[in-house]
Amino acid sequence: MVIDAMDLLRDREIAHPSQIVSSTLADGEFRLSLAGYPWWRDRTGDDDSRIGFRFSGVTSGSLDVKTLLANWDDEWLEQFEIELTSTLDWANPDQFGIYCSAPLPNPIAVYTAVENYIFASRALRTPGDYLNGAGRLSTFLEIASSCGYLLATGPEPIRSIVVAELKSQSVRHTVHEAKRHAEGRLLVRLQGSAFFCGTALAEFD
Incomplete structure (x- = not known):
């Protein structure tokens, strides 16, 4: 299943634990795969379900590589927000x-x-x-x-x-x-990282 990540975060409350399985950044696309409690599903299951996030059209911002590589925190999604750039006065072109x-x-x-x-x-x-x-x-x-x-x-x-x-x-x-040139449509904040992108999708079975 592929759905809008901002809609998912609006409709579902994040639950723990969760940990990074993998992350990649290439050609303006950032992919993040996590395992943990399946808060994103109607039916819950074990604590080792997988979900992937795909952020396309990444334009600017910063990724905290040290935090991504450390992967020690089982509450990794504690700070995960997606906002429309158009609602941010400081990002106005x-x-x-x-x-x-x-x-x-x-x-x-x-x-x-x-x-x-x-x-x-x-x-x-x-x-x-x-x-x-x-x-x-x-x-x-x-x-x-x-x-x-x-x-x-x-x-x-x-x-x-x-x-x-x-x-x-x-x-x-x-x-x-x-x-000035407009930033990406979305601002993503994620455990010490923050970046602009065009789309944010969540992918899971």
């Missing part, structure tokens, strides 16, 4: 470039506000994905001390956060709108 024409008096306040948003929204992002040069804090601080620079690029929540900080610090700025 609409982007805003925010340019400043004066030094930023308190750049750390902007950095902290963006960092707090990332944490609260569980975004697969870092401040460096939004703030110019913030891959290294020292570079970001140097950029924000100049007289004309691109401060940030991001979706509406980032625009709102950064512009509010700029207004509170009385820094002259302009905002330009653009659009």
Whole structure:
């Protein structure tokens, strides 16, 4: 039987134990095979039933290979979620470039506000994905001390956060709108890994 994995997770409550049997990643497709208690079936059976998950059109994200290879946890599906990317504000392809024409008096306040948003929204992002040069804090601080620079690029929540900080610090700025490449249709979170993909299917007998 092959069904939509997001529908399966919505309709069935995951039960333990479960462990990884195998995992492969090739040509933009991630496959995961697990054995354990058959929570996915109408009729339960022994604790060694198998289910496979196939994630196709993987575009970006990260896989925690160490966790995949360790395979020691019998509650491996404890953290397993699939979300529609369209419901995630931080993944919106609409982007805003925010340019400043004066030094930023308190750049750390902007950095902290963006960092707090990332944490609260569980975004697969870092401040460096939004703030110019913030891959290294020292570079970001140097950029924000100049007289004309691109401060940030991001979706509406980032625009709102950064512009509010700029207004509170009385820094002259302009905002330009653009659009970036859209992420995959789905976001999958799985035991320390998180990635975007186009489809997610569950396969079992």
